Amino acid sequence: MPKLDAALIDALGGPMPxxxxxSAxxxxxxxxxLAAAHQAHDAFLKQSxxxxxxxxxxxxxGTVKKILGL
Structure with a gap:
């Protein structure tokens, strides 16, 4: 049985046996x-x-952006 890929563990936030x-x-x-989906989601949130x-x-x-930390 193959070991989980490190990038996959990072993308999922933890191991999932x-x-x-x-397959590898x-x-x-x-x-x-998953990485592409996260990037698309981040872009959607920024546009929103x-x-x-x-x-x-x-x-x-400008003031509202500072308050929101943007």
């Missing part, structure tokens, strides 16, 4: 797919935040 049944190639593909900030008056946007 049932995934050891996947499938583990690497799953890790890459930018869209939400458009409803804030322009003079207040």
């Amino acid at each position: 049932e995934l050891e049944q996947l 190639a499938n583990q690497k593909k799953l890790a890459a797919d 935040m930018d869209n939400a900030l458009e409803h804030i008056p322009r003079l207040l946007r």
